[in-house]
Amino acid sequence: MTVDSSAARKPRRSAAGKAGTTGTPSTTRTAAKKSTEPELVQLLTPEGKRVRIAKNARNAKNAEYARYVADITPEELRGLYRDMVLTRRFDAEATALQRQGELGLWASLLGQEAAQIGSGRATRPDDYVFPTYREHGVAWCRGVDPTKLLGMFRGVNHGGWDPNGNNFHLYTIVIGSQTLHATGYAMGVAMDGADSAVIAYFGDGASSQGDVAESFTFAAVYNAPVVFFCQNNQWAISEPTEKQTRVPLYQRAQGYGFPGVRVDGNDVLACLAVTRWALERARNGEGPTLVEAYTYRMGAHTTSDDPTRYRHDDERAAWEAKDPILRLRRYLEASNHADEGFFAELEAESEALGKRVREVVRAMPDPDTFAIFENVYADGHALVDEERAQFAAYQASFADAEGV
């Protein structure tokens, strides 16, 4: 099966020479300040300045991506800012709810807002998203009510939303498995002749999984319309990226025969632009793309983790200077795209969101005990029926004993 058979997809001949492809691992070097800074696509500096793209400059290839956000309006910029602020507020509320015992666990996305909002806002409603368990910002972009994400962390279900309601698959906990689901789904999209695209999220840790390698192989062989969006947040619980790879992760794509690009994962504009580019490639029948969003997990792996055992505060401080929300705020203020009223209103909206999340979670009921036996099979199973009846009889025996 090849996607080329689909009338809706015509490979673009210019693809091979496109910027940022790993044919030459020459993703844009953006005015690198120190030799230790990685090469990456950046459109907004940590200081909140739009990266100037001069012809023939070292960062000239940024222009290839910059054109994907060239016509972005102040209103859209404020929208991205709002998305990031509300996502961070929701995330903080969830962490607090875990501390209060309302949730059993929480996996914070703190620091990864730009990667998630930028990529999430690049998707179309008919695209399909396969998340890990940390894509709260992407869920937000897809219109999944944030409170729906909390059921599994509270322990009332294993995923409380309809995946097809927002084309946002259930969170996948076992690392990397979902990249294969995304690839298969994308193969189906191509077979249907649709021009939707699929995006698979995973992390630097997952890049070591065999399933991720196999998904790259399948996506390449079948030219599947899938974007592999790797958030390299530098840490897989306690293991730094050096324990996963000897080469920059985006360069792995080269070995599979499709482009890979590294983007500043704390730059929402760059993430939006690069993901739009990658999704467009998918829609045009040009096949898979690997995007490595270079970012940082500001918090712990989950609320059960203690990062002080394996990393230093100064590392976090260095990344705080590159904060994704702060840099867009500086840009909005400097360019007069947002006024005090906007920020004040957003602050109020944030607090209202936190309050609503708190109230919904606290009111979230435990499921009926018989839910254990529900939906194990679509077409039923004799043993499940038998054990459900035994369980009912066992439960009823207490009622009898209590003389009700």
Add this chain to the structure above:
Amino acid sequence: MAAETMATKNMPLAKAINESLRRALEADPKVVVMGEDVGKLGGVFRVTDGLQKDFGESRVIDTPLAESGIVGTAIGLALRGYRPVLEIQFDGFVFPAYDQIVTQLAKMHARSLGKVKLPVVIRIPYGGGIGAVEHHSESPEALFAHVPGLKVVSPSDASDAYWMMQQAIQSDDPVIYFEPKRRYWDKAEVNTEAIPDPLHKARVVREGTDLTLVAYGPMVKLCQEAAAAAAEEGRSLEVLDLRSVSPLDFDSIQTSVEKTRRLVVVHEAPVFFGSGAEIAARITERCFYHLEAPVLRVGGYHAPYPPARLEESYLPDLDRVLDAVDRALAY
């Protein structure tokens, strides 16, 4: 047996699966066949012979050699509305895909609260007796039957192979379809217009009164031979073809055991923690006052499947089955 009609053909078990896949591919454009070498070659056992030629490369898909990838992408295709029928080339090759099957495929319906159905069929040629090299003769059915969310079936003849494949593809649940590879070439009548038995119902293939032999897949034929041999010694054995390992049709086993009062379970898989153990436990619970003897099991040993020159000693054969029958009747 009904007179041979236009719809009845005599064919080997492998051909019956091929015909069944062809029918499914014709009936439903969402059915796709995937696996290693299933296309141009027609599969190493030729079970998918000719299908790619007639249905094209996008419906009969030659995949990269990556079992987890085959199952994982099939899950994605099923999420998109397809009904993939996968081939794992040999029993011993399924384990790279075991995580996707157990962790993802089996649980998706439950964890999505019924919103997501994954109608995926995984065909696995299994069992020994063909003189193969390592990893080509195993019987891992209990490892799948142990997993909630999966259904596990194994036909014993061409007719069941045909109809159970139809039913497996129509099932909205994932079904592991174990094919008795040593019986691939055994012929039987297949009526393609019959009304098949339910997929998970056991069938009495030989009636008897003294003892019940229970088997599925490749061991059904052996049990029939054992029953015929025992009959010459004046013993009446009933043979039950379970057909389905999950769910197991305990009602049919119970009915038989209440009549014969003795039960021997036969499978190629190692006896320890095998399906026979579960059958023995449940039938002991259900038929405690009917049983005249403990439930006995005949199967593989707790040792890796041996080199081919030793497999005759490892696999259940006529004498081992009859030896168990003797022991059960001695109580």
